Amino acid sequence: MNRKPTIRNIACGLALLATAGAGPVFGDPTGDQTVDPLPAWNDGQAKQSIVAFVAQVTKPGSPDFVPPAERIAVFDNDGTLWAEQPMYFQVLFALDRVQELAPQHPEWKDTEPFASLLQGDVKGALADGMKSVAEIVMATHAGMTTAEFEAIVSDWIATARHPTTKRPFTEMVYQPMLELLAYLRANDFKTFIVSGGGIEFMRPWSEQVYGIPPEQVIGSSIKVEYEMRDTGPVLVRLPELAFFDDKEGKPVAIHQQIGRRPLAAFGNSDGDLQMLQWTTAGQGPRFALYVHHTDAEREWAYDRESSFGRLDEGLDEARDKGWTVVDMKQDWRLVYPPETR
Amino acid sequence: MNRKPTIRNIACGLALLATAGAGPVFGDPTGDQTVDPLPAWNDGQAKQSIVAFVAQVTKPGSPDFVPPAERIAVFDNDGTLWAEQPMYFQVLFALDRVQELAPQHPEWKDTEPFASLLQGDVKGALADGMKSVAEIVMATHAGMTTAEFEAIVSDWIATARHPTTKRPFTEMVYQPMLELLAYLRANDFKTFIVSGGGIEFMRPWSEQVYGIPPEQVIGSSIKVEYEMRDTGPVLVRLPELAFFDDKEGKPVAIHQQIGRRPLAAFGNSDGDLQMLQWTTAGQGPRFALYVHHTDAEREWAYDRESSFGRLDEGLDEARDKGWTVVDMKQDWRLVYPPETR
Numbered sequence: 001m002n003r004k005p006t007i008r009n010i011a012c013g014l015a016l017l018a019t020a021g022a023g024p025v026f027g028d029p030t031g032d033q034t035v036d037p038l039p040a041w042n043d044g045q046a047k048q049s050i051v052a053f054v055a056q057v058t059k060p061g062s063p064d065f066v067p068p069a070e071r072i073a074v075f076d077n078d079g080t081l082w083a084e085q086p087m088y089f090q091v092l093f094a095l096d097r098v099q100e101l102a103p104q105h106p107e108w109k110d111t112e113p114f115a116s117l118l119q120g121d122v123k124g125a126l127a128d129g130m131k132s133v134a135e136i137v138m139a140t141h142a143g144m145t146t147a148e149f150e151a152i153v154s155d156w157i158a159t160a161r162h163p164t165t166k167r168p169f170t171e172m173v174y175q176p177m178l179e180l181l182a183y184l185r186a187n188d189f190k191t192f193i194v195s196g197g198g199i200e201f202m203r204p205w206s207e208q209v210y211g212i213p214p215e216q217v218i219g220s221s222i223k224v225e226y227e228m229r230d231t232g233p234v235l236v237r238l239p240e241l242a243f244f245d246d247k248e249g250k251p252v253a254i255h256q257q258i259g260r261r262p263l264a265a266f267g268n269s270d271g272d273l274q275m276l277q278w279t280t281a282g283q284g285p286r287f288a289l290y291v292h293h294t295d296a297e298r299e300w301a302y303d304r305e306s307s308f309g310r311l312d313e314g315l316d317e318a319r320d321k322g323w324t325v326v327d328m329k330q331d332w333r334l335v336y337p338p339e340t341r
Numbered sequence: 342m343n344r345k346p347t348i349r350n351i352a353c354g355l356a357l358l359a360t361a362g363a364g365p366v367f368g369d370p371t372g373d374q375t376v377d378p379l380p381a382w383n384d385g386q387a388k389q390s391i392v393a394f395v396a397q398v399t400k401p402g403s404p405d406f407v408p409p410a411e412r413i414a415v416f417d418n419d420g421t422l423w424a425e426q427p428m429y430f431q432v433l434f435a436l437d438r439v440q441e442l443a444p445q446h447p448e449w450k451d452t453e454p455f456a457s458l459l460q461g462d463v464k465g466a467l468a469d470g471m472k473s474v475a476e477i478v479m480a481t482h483a484g485m486t487t488a489e490f491e492a493i494v495s496d497w498i499a500t501a502r503h504p505t506t507k508r509p510f511t512e513m514v515y516q517p518m519l520e521l522l523a524y525l526r527a528n529d530f531k532t533f534i535v536s537g538g539g540i541e542f543m544r545p546w547s548e549q550v551y552g553i554p555p556e557q558v559i560g561s562s563i564k565v566e567y568e569m570r571d572t573g574p575v576l577v578r579l580p581e582l583a584f585f586d587d588k589e590g591k592p593v594a595i596h597q598q599i600g601r602r603p604l605a606a607f608g609n610s611d612g613d614l615q616m617l618q619w620t621t622a623g624q625g626p627r628f629a630l631y632v633h634h635t636d637a638e639r640e641w642a643y644d645r646e647s648s649f650g651r652l653d654e655g656l657d658e659a660r661d662k663g664w665t666v667v668d669m670k671q672d673w674r675l676v677y678p679p680e681t682r
Binding site (some may be wrong): 072 | 408557601
């Protein structure tokens with residue numbers, strides 16, 4: 001897996017600064033020098049709104065002060081913390097698994113969607129939409145123990161490369177969002193992922209890449225079953241959906257797994273809209289932010305028409321309600337972390 | 342709700358001591374005086390096994406050292422952290438709710454199990470076993486928003502009294518276990534509840550009473566649905582079970598919600614057996630403990646024949662495998678915290 005000393009150092013540095021205590025981490029506590037906790041963000045409304053909100057809720061004695069235990073921040077993953085084009089990375093993982101498993105499944109040569117996939121026709125295989133995706137996911141994500149699946153994901157994430165940038169997927173994360181995660185944690189926020197992606201696809205690397213431990217990763221899941229074998233107990237992954245963590249599912253999952261309404265929510269698509277609605281409906285100051293993919297040159301530009309990460313209804317509601325909308329092209333000085341090789 | 346300054350002070354004091362760093366919190370860091378972190382525990386095998394385990398996994402440089410992020414401790418609730426006789430306290434809550442709601446349900450007069458309940462015949466009402474319990478739970482726990490249910494639970498827990506001791510239920514917690522929770526946290530363990538009881542029945546008071554925040558409370562749950570009303574979004578509780586967190590369900594819930602295998606597990610019944618098996622099947626040192634209810638005088642004495650909290654198979658397996666079994670009568674100097682009134 002890719003080690004990211006730079007990112008971890010930023011987080012650690014901010015944590016040290018945070019021990020100074022009062023207000024958001026923005027200036028060096030010695031007062032001699034100003035340290036910008038969000039250097040990959042250009043100065044502008046988006047950055048200012050983030051810093052102002054953190055100042056508002058962390059200033060002791062202020063009427064809007066929120067105790068650290070209630071500083072919950074939730075982040076979508078695909079398109080919010082890392083890229084999601086040309087398709088969700090977990091779908092790319094599943095496609096790779098089909099190739100890998102094909103020798104054990106001679107019947108796939110004559111069964112769709114596998115037959116098309118094995119002939120390299122991804123579009124044809126996915127023409128059927130969610131039905132095909134679900135079949136591919138179940139065929140590649142179930143039927144093994146949770147420990148076996150974790151090893152498969154860890155191997156893949158350490159070696160696979162993005163089809164167009166050729167970078168490891170763990171370097172397709174957004175540097176400004178890594179800084180934002182670290183900045184919030186330095187201000188005693190507890191950061192959670194709330195993703196439509198699979199929990200067990202994210203947990204093997206979320207701590208190293210995002211600094212988010214497995215118990216703070218919420219996502220979609222398939223059923224698992226406890227089984228006592230001669231070698232001891234295992235949990236076996238079953239080809240059956242347990243929970244789909246998207247749209248209305250996100251506030252439900254937040255409620256079931258966190259049990260507190262978030263103070264701040266970050267997303268990029270209509271799948272995040274209910275999470276942002278639920279967050280901002282709480283009493284007192286709340287913060288909602290959409291990442292708007294406007295940068296065709298450094299990343300991708302898409303919104304109302306995209307099959308992955310469509311942002312349509314959400315964009316209108318964000319403008320109506322005055323939520324922060326990040327214009328990736330204008331607001332981000334950097335998109336990805338500098339290459340480490 | 343009952344405020345428990347004493348308990349919180351213990352936790353805080355231990356946390357301060359823990360900043361000394363190396364090894365388990367046991368002695369005053371100045372070296373002048375020995376502070377016992379578990380004063381409600383008599384010296385004996387149970388206490389010694391706890392302290393030895395904590396020393397083993399927290400000593401820097403030791404081959405068995407476990408990094409703080411992996412120090413997960415899971416606790417059953419009913420019969421492990423608080424009492425569960427003459428029946429689970431959540432059942433007592435449900436029975437109180439039936440009385441409260443009866444005026445709005447004239448049909449209950451002629452419908453079992455409600456008719457028997459309203460005549461004061463609890464035994465008759467529950468004669469049908471789980472079917473009756475499920476009907477009573479759904480009738481009293483569903484059909485309102487999550488915010489409304491939280492208020493109902495908070496009101497009840499603040500005012501209801503145990504039928505025989507007449508103490509508030511939040512004082513029917515075990516002082517030795519409160520100390521154990523604080524001791525583990527002071528040694529950088531993250532403490533979780535993993536209970537067959539309802540998540541939303543526990544969360545309104547778990548932080549104040551146990552120091553365990555809502556996001557670390559795992560339990561059984563019913564389905565909730567996101568609904569946009571004129572006044573904003575709400576989550577509505579539906580009369581349908583989402584997850585039953587008992588027996589095989591406990592390792593499943595631990596996996597889905599924590600995503601790490603615990604280092605230590607604490608229970609009191611056969612419903613906890615799979616959680617203890619799953620915990621101790623991990624690599625390296627692991628710890629499993631059963632609370633055995635042996636104290637008919639100060640609490641209750643029950644095990645293999647009890648309808649609530651039966652401990653039969655688990656007691657045999659604990660003895661086979663050398664797990665720690667707390668003999669409540671012998672091992673606990675105190676059972677409940679001193680009365681605050």
